[in-house]
Amino acid sequence: MRLLNIASALLLAGVVSAPALAQEIDRPECVAPAKPGGGFDLTCRIAQQGLEKQLNGPMEVTFMPGGIGAVAINLFNTTRTDDPNAIVAFSSGSLLNMATGKYGQWGANDVRFLATAGTDYGAVIVRDDSPYKTLDDLMKVVEKDPGSVVMGAGGSVGSQDWMKAAILLKSKELDPRKMRYVAFDGGGEAIAGLLGGSIQVYLGDVGEMVSHLGTGEMRILATLSGERLPEPFADIPTAKELGYDAEWPIVRGYYMGKDVPDEAYNKWVDVFKAAYGTDEWAKLVKDKGLLPMDLSGKEMDADMKKRVERMTGIAKDAGLIQ
Known part of the structure; x- marks a missing residue:
């Protein structure tokens, strides 16, 4: 009987610990900075569907069109800069807008890049x-x-x-x-x-x-990938392996306000990491037409900022910005 009670306690502990991952994300929201349809909508739908188990419930998707992300980044640098429950969809096009100043005063250092959906x-x-x-x-x-x-x-x-x-x-x-x-x-x-x-x-x-x-x-x-892609592209070389330092991943992912507390940010990181390890996430990303790219947290934030820095250099060399 005592062994049975111990086993039951361990089982209960496992059941309790799994949903505890996101207990304090009370009202999860994904902001798609565009009208319904298109890439930002797709990115939020991946989060909505792919994180449901980890969040223990549905995520709301909010549409915020304007300036291909300009309205959203402005809001998350003014009234919602420390919102612990909301994530915002972005793409490589958003990074380019940051690099070329199309978001006005707001750039890569004015958000906390959180996680990728795929690429x-x-x-x-x-x-x-x-x-x-x-x-x-x-x-x-x-x-x-x-x-x-x-x-x-x-x-x-x-x-x-x-x-x-x-x-x-x-x-x-x-x-x-x-x-x-x-x-x-x-x-x-x-x-x-x-x-x-x-x-x-x-x-x-x-x-x-x-x-x-x-x-x-x-x-x-x-x-223009860092390494060879899986089938049906496995036989196609990368520019990099042929001697050209040219990569262009079209990232789809999420950021948060720059003043979000570390505790809240890290909870979201844990949610994404847990989802990345599931077959359901992998299938969802594939079904949405993306390739896997599972990157989150500080590593992801640093990677995105390096991409913006590189884009800025190229844009300057091309005379697109002063």
């Missing part, structure tokens, strides 16, 4: 019949004359997609301002431009290429 990666894409069979083939031509190859993507000069081309050129100490770049209204138009011959190289994303693999229309010369 996509940039890719260097050509038509299947392109004379550029490898990234080296392409870059040899670009190094001789950056303006001789027409590149394009779904974003204007200074945008996230433009930055992919810029860091590729910068890896060979070339001036991004000298490249020929065509801006399209979205990735779909850019792909049409590539297939139609109006551009020769498309700086797109790996995720959007899934449906095009094996069609015989396009080829990925390299991914």
Whole structure:
């Protein structure tokens, strides 16, 4: 009987300790700094669905459109700077806005980056019949004359997609301002431009290429990931392994107000770490079209700030900011 009581006590302790992870996150909220639909909404839905067990209940999603994140970062630097219950969705585009001053006085040091939802990666894409069979083939031509190859993507000069081309050129100490770049209204138009011959190289994303693999229309010369990606991209080299210091992970994640107490911040970190270890989280991220990137806490905060610093340097070199 005594052994049974001990076992029961241990079992009860295990049951109690699991939900204790988030007992003091009373009203969990994810702020999507845009209208419903799109990437910020998707990022909050991942948190809403993926953290439900760890939070012991539902998370509210609040939409806060304005300035592609500008309204939200302003609010979390004024009236909600120490809110312990709210997280805000961001992306690499948000980091670029911080780097180029599009959020006004608020930058990377005015938030506490918390955790990632997942990531996509940039890719260097050509038509299947392109004379550029490898990234080296392409870059040899670009190094001789950056303006001789027409590149394009779904974003204007200074945008996230433009930055992919810029860091590729910068890896060979070339001036991004000298490249020929065509801006399209979205990735779909850019792909049409590539297939139609109006551009020769498309700086797109790996995720959007899934449906095009094996069609015989396009080829990925390299991914802009730190290491090789899993199938169906395992045979595609990274720019880095080919000798080009060019990475562009398209991070989706969350930040909190800069004055949030360490205790509250660390509780959220623990919640994410617990979710990262589950099959449910991995499946959710995959189903939402992202690749796994499980990074949280101080390590994640430092990593995001380094990314902003690097983006700032590239933007200055390109004449986008003074």
